[in-house]
Amino acid sequence: MRIVLVHDYLNQRGGAERVVAAMHRIYPEAEVHTLLVDRTKLWEPLQDAVIVPSFLQRIPLIRNHFKLFFWLYPFAIRHLKIPECDVVLTSSSAYAKGVRLKVHQGHRPVHVCYCHNPMRFAWDFHRYMEHETKNRALALAAKLLVPLLRRWDLRTSRDVDIFLANSTTVQKRIEKIYGRFSEVVFPPVDIAPTVGWAAPEDYFLVVSRLVSYKRIDLAVRACSRLHKRLIVIGTGPDKERLMSLAGPTVEFLGWQPDEVVREYMARCKALIFPGEEDFGITPVEVNGLGRPVVAYQGGGALDTLVEGLNGVFFPRATVQSLKEALTLFERLDWDSQEIRNLALRFAPSRFESELKAVLHRVVPGNQVRAEEEQEFVRRIGG
Numbered sequence: 001m002r003i004v005l006v007h008d009y010l011n012q013r014g015g016a017e018r019v020v021a022a023m024h025r026i027y028p029e030a031e032v033h034t035l036l037v038d039r040t041k042l043w044e045p046l047q048d049a050v051i052v053p054s055f056l057q058r059i060p061l062i063r064n065h066f067k068l069f070f071w072l073y074p075f076a077i078r079h080l081k082i083p084e085c086d087v088v089l090t091s092s093s094a095y096a097k098g099v100r101l102k103v104h105q106g107h108r109p110v111h112v113c114y115c116h117n118p119m120r121f122a123w124d125f126h127r128y129m130e131h132e133t134k135n136r137a138l139a140l141a142a143k144l145l146v147p148l149l150r151r152w153d154l155r156t157s158r159d160v161d162i163f164l165a166n167s168t169t170v171q172k173r174i175e176k177i178y179g180r181f182s183e184v185v186f187p188p189v190d191i192a193p194t195v196g197w198a199a200p201e202d203y204f205l206v207v208s209r210l211v212s213y214k215r216i217d218l219a220v221r222a223c224s225r226l227h228k229r230l231i232v233i234g235t236g237p238d239k240e241r242l243m244s245l246a247g248p249t250v251e252f253l254g255w256q257p258d259e260v261v262r263e264y265m266a267r268c269k270a271l272i273f274p275g276e277e278d279f280g281i282t283p284v285e286v287n288g289l290g291r292p293v294v295a296y297q298g299g300g301a302l303d304t305l306v307e308g309l310n311g312v313f314f315p316r317a318t319v320q321s322l323k324e325a326l327t328l329f330e331r332l333d334w335d336s337q338e339i340r341n342l343a344l345r346f347a348p349s350r351f352e353s354e355l356k357a358v359l360h361r362v363v364p365g366n367q368v369r370a371e372e373e374q375e376f377v378r379r380i381g382g
Contacts, residue, residue, distance in 0.1 A: 009036040210232075210235060
């Protein structure tokens with residue numbers, strides 16, 4: 001089976017990029033096509049991969065200002081030169097699913113899209129752009145392009161043969177926005193081995209890119225007002241604003257290597273996960289080390305957390321709601337082994353077996369698209 005991987009851009013080490021790395025680990029012969037690549041920021045499984053970037057790679061300074069060129073991305077993704085293959089597996093949270101597939105000798109590859117989320121920029125513009133830029137002219141120009149991006153996003157969704165969703169929340173968004181049925185395949189999470197359980201220390205933890213929609217401000221404000229120690233690991237454009245909100249009990253450590261992050265995870269009282277994420281790999285990693293999570297009650301956390309067993313929810317995205325959840329958390333007892341057992345449900349072996357099953361099912365060309373559409377109609381009662 002000849003497989004080509006396509007991802008939006010490989011210029012950061014995020015959760016979506018971890019998934020691409022896992023895909024390449026499963027299919028090491030597959031070429032990876034993308035809009036941009038920064039080889040200094042690749043996860044280890046991708047460092048030896050054949051990575052083919054678009055023409056955008058040749059634009060000076062684009063690595064440091066790639067968000068300014070978003071208006072070029074739909075055009076660039078349509079002009080990727082995909083080689084002859086059986087399956088194109090796209091990993092998409094924005095543009096990758098818009099890749100154009102050509103017919104080779106009467107054969108068109110099957111397009112399977114692993115959707116991390118429908119394009120957030122187009123469908124949740126205000127929450128995405130909040131605090132992202134102080135340039136009002138740029139924000140206005142971006143807003144004017146939203147209707148065009150939505151039309152492009154809807155049109156290209158029709159070229160996908162099979163949608164895979166990374167959570168039940170994203171599955172619902174795919175159905176609502178694209179009118180398409182999708183199968184949930186949870187992303188892989190590397191569960192670190194443990195030798196006993198470290199005694200928790202007196203701090204809460206945030207591990208995240210510091211961007212506004214992740215709502216790290218809720219954790220900073222809540223811990224500052226409760227005078228609880230909070231350690232924040234990560235970098236991003238929202239860092240200065242968050243530091244201005246922080247009281248003396250909040251520490252910002254910036255980027256840290258994986259082994260240091262794991263140490264902080266293993267010894268924290270709990271991870272605070274305040275945003276509505278599409279899935280959220282970090283809470284599962286923390287659970288794998290036997291530590292619980294205090295999370296906003298929405299998004300992928302609903303798939304991974306069980307109230308009172310491996311975490312506590314706060315129902316409203318407010319500082320007061322999070323403060324109440326942190327107070328409740330302090331009164332509960334936690335079983336580290338039980339927490340870890342719940343995390344093991346998302347081990348890489350599950351992702352690999354489910355992804356392989358999907359791809360082997362669709363390759364023979366047994367009219368999977370028609371069957372998928374019939375299944376969608378049946379499920380919505382049409």
